[in-house]
Amino acid sequence: MTEVLRRYGPVLTGLILAAVAVWLALLVVLPQLLMVDFSFRPSLPPSKLGGPEDVYTLKNYATLWTNQIHLAIFLKTIWASALVTAVTLVVCYPVAFYLAQVAPRRRLPTLILMLVVPFWINELLRTFAWYIILAYNGPLNVLLVKLGIFTEPQRLLGGDAGVIVGMVYVYILFMVFPITNAMESLDRNQIEAARDLGSGWLRIHRRIVIPHAKPGIAVGCIMTFMLAAGSYAVPALLGGPQSRWFTEVIYNWFFEGGNWNQGAAYAFILLVLCIGFILLMMRLFRVGLTDIAK
Amino acid sequence: MTAATFRRWMTGAYLVVFFGYLFLPLAIMAAATFNTSRFPTVTPWMGFTLNWFTALWADQRMWQALGTSLLIGAGVIAVAVPLGLAAALLLDRLHSRARTFLYAVMVSPLLTPGVIVGISTLVFWRQWFGVTGGLFLTIVAQSSFIAAYAMLLFLARLQRFDSTLEEAALDLGATHGQVFRRITLPYLTPAILSASFLAFLQSFENYNTTLFVRGLDTTLTIYIASKVRTGLTPAVNALSLILIALTILGAVVHEVLRRREARRQAAPAE
Numbered sequence: 001m002t003e004v005l006r007r008y009g010p011v012l013t014g015l016i017l018a019a020v021a022v023w024l025a026l027l028v029v030l031p032q033l034l035m036v037d038f039s040f041r042p043s044l045p046p047s048k049l050g051g052p053e054d055v056y057t058l059k060n061y062a063t064l065w066t067n068q069i070h071l072a073i074f075l076k077t078i079w080a081s082a083l084v085t086a087v088t089l090v091v092c093y094p095v096a097f098y099l100a101q102v103a104p105r106r107r108l109p110t111l112i113l114m115l116v117v118p119f120w121i122n123e124l125l126r127t128f129a130w131y132i133i134l135a136y137n138g139p140l141n142v143l144l145v146k147l148g149i150f151t152e153p154q155r156l157l158g159g160d161a162g163v164i165v166g167m168v169y170v171y172i173l174f175m176v177f178p179i180t181n182a183m184e185s186l187d188r189n190q191i192e193a194a195r196d197l198g199s200g201w202l203r204i205h206r207r208i209v210i211p212h213a214k215p216g217i218a219v220g221c222i223m224t225f226m227l228a229a230g231s232y233a234v235p236a237l238l239g240g241p242q243s244r245w246f247t248e249v250i251y252n253w254f255f256e257g258g259n260w261n262q263g264a265a266y267a268f269i270l271l272v273l274c275i276g277f278i279l280l281m282m283r284l285f286r287v288g289l290t291d292i293a294k
Numbered sequence: 295m296t297a298a299t300f301r302r303w304m305t306g307a308y309l310v311v312f313f314g315y316l317f318l319p320l321a322i323m324a325a326a327t328f329n330t331s332r333f334p335t336v337t338p339w340m341g342f343t344l345n346w347f348t349a350l351w352a353d354q355r356m357w358q359a360l361g362t363s364l365l366i367g368a369g370v371i372a373v374a375v376p377l378g379l380a381a382a383l384l385l386d387r388l389h390s391r392a393r394t395f396l397y398a399v400m401v402s403p404l405l406t407p408g409v410i411v412g413i414s415t416l417v418f419w420r421q422w423f424g425v426t427g428g429l430f431l432t433i434v435a436q437s438s439f440i441a442a443y444a445m446l447l448f449l450a451r452l453q454r455f456d457s458t459l460e461e462a463a464l465d466l467g468a469t470h471g472q473v474f475r476r477i478t479l480p481y482l483t484p485a486i487l488s489a490s491f492l493a494f495l496q497s498f499e500n501y502n503t504t505l506f507v508r509g510l511d512t513t514l515t516i517y518i519a520s521k522v523r524t525g526l527t528p529a530v531n532a533l534s535l536i537l538i539a540l541t542i543l544g545a546v547v548h549e550v551l552r553r554r555e556a557r558r559q560a561a562p563a564e
Contacts, residue, residue: 004387007460009470019380024399027377027438031418035410038417095312098305109553117545118316122499124515125534128522129319132326132334132531139322142337169319222405230407233501237522247409247502254506260417267413274407 039265060265070249070266077246078273080160081228084167085175085221091168092175092220097209099176100183101191119173127237130166131157134238158240166238171227175220182216183209218285226274246270320538327531334528346528353529359517362429363498366513369433370440370497371490377437378444378489379482385445386452401446403439411439412506427509435507436497443496444489451485454559484555491548495541 005013040056048054064070103111118126133140134156141153156162186209194204210217235245250270253263282288326334330341350356381400385393403411415435419425455478463473501515508516514533521530 003389004384007387007457007470008383008474012470012474016380016384019377020384020396023377023381023438023441024396027415027434027441028399028403030422031414031438032406032410034418034421035414038421091312094305094308098309102305109549113545113549114313114316116549117542118320120495120545121320121538121541122515124499124501124519125323125537126319128518128530128534129323131522132323132336133319135333135335137333137335137337139335139337169315172316226405226407230409230502232409232505233519236519247407250409250413251505254413254416264413264417267410270407271410274405278405 035264036268038261039268041261043259043261060262061269063262064266064269073244073249074246074269076160077229080164080167081225084164084171084228085224087164087168088172088175088224089217089221092172092179096176096179096183096213096216097205099180101186101188101209115173115176119177123170124233124237126170127166127234130162130169131237134162134165157238158242160239160243162238163235163243163245166234167228167231170231170234171224174223174227178219178223179213179216182213182219186212214285215287218281218287222278222281225277229270229274229277323531324535324538327528327535329528332527334526334531346532349527350529350532355512356514356517356533359512359514362511363514366429366432366436366504367494367497369429370436371493373433374437374440374493375444375486375489377441378446379448379486381441381445382448382452383478385449386455401442404442406439408439408500408502409506411435412503415503416507427507427511429509429511431507431509432504432511432513435503436500439503440493440496443492447489447492448482448485451482455481484551488548488552491544495544 004016008016039060040058042053042055042057042059044051044053064074099108099111132138135141136153136155136157138156140156141150144150145153190208191204194208199207230247231245232247232251235243235248239245239248246266247270250263250266253259253266257263322336323334325336327346328342328344329336329339330343330345331338381396385397385400388396412435415431415438416427419431419434425431459477460473463477464470468476498513499515500513501519504513504516512520514537518530518533521527
């Protein structure tokens with residue numbers, strides 16, 4: 001702290017501290033705490049606030065347990081997000097390895113740019129692109145019928161499959177970049193040495209590349225899972241009433257059910273799920289918080 | 295064919311398929327703009343038209359939503375970039391457990407689902423200040439996590455900063471304000487531009503957070519989503535095509551500037 005003061009002087013230090021305090025207190029920490037507090041209170045009309053009924057309760061959390069439909073949606077959101085994460089990891093791993101270790105240096109900037117461009121395109125537009133592809137009269141149905149896989153067009157929109165396919169597409173780039181970054185620092189000589197000593201490519205990946213890329217893989221999985229579990233746009237566009245996502249249930253508590261306390265409880269459950277996934281990844285890949293938050 | 299050439303061939307094929315997978319859906323969406331069909335599709339192809347651009351141009355609600363998005367984007371730049379800058383300046387001078395802790399709190403909004411950022415902001419501001427959803431809350435909610443992106447950009451640039459420049463200026467009698475204005479800020483200018491650009495892009499495309507805090511205001515991204523669900527015509531594709539073209543242009547310009555800056559950094563080292 002003394003170094004901050006010495007470097008920036010009292011006026012600037014004061015401004016810096018004030019800005020950081022406003023950001024972290026008003027915009028990050030207090031809203032989260034209040035949301036949690038709110039979730040443990042009953043939904044009451046304004047006249048009863050602060051009255052004898054305004055006490056902490058677990059009622060809002062019990063709702064998820066007793067409402068079978070919501071519970072099923074919650075569990076589906078978990079496994080579907082895990083599936084999205086696993087698929088993107090498998091698809092991205094070879095690409096990341098190519099970019100980090102194999103690609104010729106001069107071709108690299110162009111390849112990276114080709115990844116950055118779709119990454120920057122609006123998530124909603126990337127989802128919308130799949131809406132057109134999956135439409136009943138859309139190109140995918142035409143192709144599958146032509147190939148003889150379907151005898152007639154199928155409904156591809158409005159189900160879980162469409163949502164999962166869309167999510168893989170929309171969130172795939174959040175997996176590529178962290179893994180590529182992690183693999184880049186691996187010395188190519190290590191791979192050469194292992195190969196000279198007779199290791200096959202499978203063993204090279206299992207013993208050298210994957211252990212080195214662990215922090216990147218963990219970050220990629222955490223980001224992808226968090227985005228998938230917290231996605232509203234993709235299920236809203238590609239799903240239907242039969243394939244509701246947990247975020248859609250939360251939204252309905254707020255803007256259709258009119259029970260914000262209940263919605264806050266569900267939101268906190270979603271947050272706990274994401275934190276749980278982060279802890280799981282840290283345990284699984286044996287990486288610390290500092291490796292992840294780089 | 296040897297094993298090595300086979301492997302190279304497989305890698306090449308995989309990359310072609312991967313990049314095809316990335317770009318083909320966007321190409322199909324773009325192509326549907328030019329189809330006369332009332333529902334956006336490329337199958338069947340019913341003839342080339344530019345009418346959907348005209349229809350888009352005449353759409354008053356689209357222009358209104360665009361205006362809202364621009365306003366919110368400007369607000370987010372004004373809030374998130376200074377906050378991110380202040381945070382990076384502070385972190386850059388801390389070397390302790392406090393730094394690790396602060397850093398973790400600062401990046402936590404990036405690991406929080408967007409809907410939760412929106413919900414917590416909505417609940418907090420109504421309970422404490424009686425503020426309901428609208429332009430102001432949208433700017434606040436988006437800034438809470440976009441400031442973290444800005445912070446990371448500033449921190450990366452500060453790590454390469456030669457702080458002896460500041461030392462020297464202070465030793466020669468410059469005030470702290472002068473040092474900041476004449477040395478620190480000019481050095482950070484490229485990062486400020488970068489952060490502003492990214493902050494605007496993030497704000498413009500945000501859907502999950504905005505959905506909860508927008509009140510009765512409609513941003514362009516929200517508008518597109520509502521059009522897809524009710525009243526979808528290829529005018530939405532025309533809008534998407536324009537937005538994608540602008541994004542590509544922005545990405546390329548950003549990349550060119552970044553490379554020029556990187557070359558300038560590398561060159562006069564001697």
